[in-house]
Amino acid sequence: MSRNTALAAIIALPLIVAACGTPQERCISRNTSEYRTVSRLLAEVEGNLARGYAWEERQVVRDRLTHCRTYYRDREGRTVVGYEPCWRDYVDIERYRVPIDPAAEQRKRDNLVARRSALSERAASAVQACRAAYPEDQG
Known part of the structure; x- marks a missing residue:
């Protein structure tokens, strides 16, 4: 999680x-x-x-290498599902210290x-x- x-x-x-x-x-x-x-x-x-000090949070966008679903047709014309590596963005929450x-x-x-x-x-x-x-x- x-x-x-x-x-x-x-x-x-x-x-x-x-x-x-x-x-x-x-x-x-x-x-x-x-x-x-x-x-x-x-x-x-x-x-x-x-x-x-205090804690604050900010959203940081990062990219991650993952597997993406791809669809293609084989020689008989059937749709086939495949997976290939791709980069996806995700948002992470970062905590940082703030002076008070x-x-x-x-x-x-x-x-x-x-x-x-x-x-x-x-x-x-x-x-x-x-x-x-x-x-x-x-x-």
Whole structure:
């Protein structure tokens, strides 16, 4: 499995889980998405501060020697499938380091901490409301 395929599967997994979850799970997911986003961003900023740099990604087009299917006619006029080497382009994702401004990252972290604490109470009440609205069997 290529990295791009694995990344697409990871990105699609929450969508699949959200689509087939229970009504309570879908309600909780829908009402806590901003809190989860802010928490994810905060973890990323804290990681950047701990490392001293950030990671960014870019798409790079490369070519690869592979086998291409070719069709030709034999002496009797039948179509025959063959394979021959050919060059194909593919897109790869490359991660690279980016320098950060530690003061700006700390301000960003402080703002995200404040935002997350403001959202945590609302997310907790939303979870309680979802559990009350969509009770699940505990047995």
